[in-house]
Amino acid sequence: MSGRLTIALDAMGGDQAPRMVLRGANMARKRFPNVDFVLFGRESEVGPMLDRMKRLKQVTTLVHCEDVVSDAEKPSVALRSARDSSMRRAIEAVRDGRANGCVSAGNTGALMAMAKMLLKTLPGIDRPAIASFFPTLRGESVMLDLGANVHCDAQNLVDFAVMGNAFSRTVLGTLEPTTGLLNVGSEERKGHEALWNARAQLNEVEMPGRFHGFIEGDDIANGTVDVIVTDGFTGNVALKTAEGTAKLVSTYLRRTFKSSIFAQLGYLLARRAIEKMRKRTDPRRYNGAIFLGLNGITVKSHGGTDAVGFANAIGVAVDMARHGFLDRIRTDLERINRHPPKARAAAV
Structure with missing residues (x-):
């Protein structure tokens, strides 16, 4: 994939968020100069930090989200009640084509449930x-x-x-x-x-x-x-x-x-x-x-990581988008479905 990429970031997910997220994004900015970011989080907390990172701000759009999915929140509760959460809005950006991938260090169960509901699974998965x-x-x-x-x-x-x-x-x-x-x-x-x-x-x-x-x-x-x-x-x-x-x-x-x-x-x-x-x-x-098998790129960072670790998680999302990961999976699945293995019928 040529041209600029856009990665959506859940600014409120993780033990040290949002500071860790912004610092990680700033590190990733230096490594990937052709990447833009969309930050989803509380403007009152994220905005002042972003203002101090002038170069990161030049390639970043901040979207205010009042809700935050806590680590203790059940996935089913998060699906019903956290419709304006930073996590959900980041996934929606991928679904709507406004971002090539999203990264969150938040609640794993909630992230998987939201991503599966919003992005759906790839055909055949x-x-x-x-x-x-x-x-x-x-x-x-x-x-x-x-x-x-x-x-x-x-x-x-x-x-x-x-x-x-x-x-x-x-x-x-x-x-x-x-x-x-x-x-x-x-x-x-x-x-x-x-x-x-x-x-x-x-x-x-x-x-x-x-x-x-x-x-x-x-x-x-x-x-x-x-x-x-x-x-x-x-x-x-x-x-x-x-x-x-x-x-x-x-x-x-x-x-x-x-x-x-x-x-x-x-x-x-x-x-x-x-x-x-x-x-x-x-x-x-x-x-x-x-999260493999979804119709969109979603990367889960460890909740306790620091800026270095979060920057590496962003790097994974960038590599997947840049090298056409979803297209490769679709091609492989299509090849298998077109020529189903003989052993599949025997196994059933």
């Missing part, structure tokens, strides 16, 4: 999925679903694989992605029936790259495949386990280097290498979960 990318020994991989769908059938998993494949090619730049189904073992008869049927269908599906088959939990960090497909229950557990493990290792390192004078001297000698590792595993670098 039954359920949207939450996807994000992970650091691996080989680079980066994308995993989905991370919590939107606790129970999934075989067709849902196949849809996730198609969407994850398109995301890997669009955002991560992988030309021929490999795809794997997360399971309790790599053997053919491991797992449950939905996984077996999904594997049979994916062996027949024509999409760029290669279907690897079943993978196990340790394959995630090893980078065995580029696209990791699973149900939302398993994916969310894997995500939180990875985040907790990263914090555990970081805490152990800090305690170790403070344990003695010799350990502190060792830290001074290894400081550059440790800083390099810290940057490589910094969760802010991988901030920005994507």
Whole structure:
């Protein structure tokens, strides 16, 4: 996609909003000089901050919204009562074609419910999925679903694989992605029936790259495949386990280097290498979960992130819009529907 892009931002979503949102947008402005922003939020809170960021203000339109969706608000309540909320208005800008994508660090459940109702799903997609990318020994991989769908059938998993494949090619730049189904073992008869049927269908599906088959939990960090497909229950557990493990290792390192004078001297000698590792595993670098399967680009930033993390979430939305992510998914789905795999009928 050539020309200028417009990204809608929920200025009131996140633990440190709106300051974090504006600072993140200002960082993204420097990285993406061809992007305009539409900020949705309370003018009394957002306006004075925006006035102090002269260059950001030049490429930003502020739209006043009185309502704010709280983190504790139930999705059903938010759908009924928060019609003038900053979150909903940002999604509406995408629906109406006034923005190429939206980013919010607000309530995940409410964001998904609003996005699904306002944007609808793409033709051929039954359920949207939450996807994000992970650091691996080989680079980066994308995993989905991370919590939107606790129970999934075989067709849902196949849809996730198609969407994850398109995301890997669009955002991560992988030309021929490999795809794997997360399971309790790599053997053919491991797992449950939905996984077996999904594997049979994916062996027949024509999409760029290669279907690897079943993978196990340790394959995630090893980078065995580029696209990791699973149900939302398993994916969310894997995500939180990875985040907790990263914090555990970081805490152990800090305690170790403070344990003695010799350990502190060792830290001074290894400081550059440790800083390099810290940057490589910094969760802010991988901030920005994507709602795949919707007829519009919606990116969910972590609610507790800072400006650096929010800027990276904006970057994900920009990359998806710039490289025609939705068009790639539509093309892939059309190809599959035109040539349905033989295994699908057998599985049913």
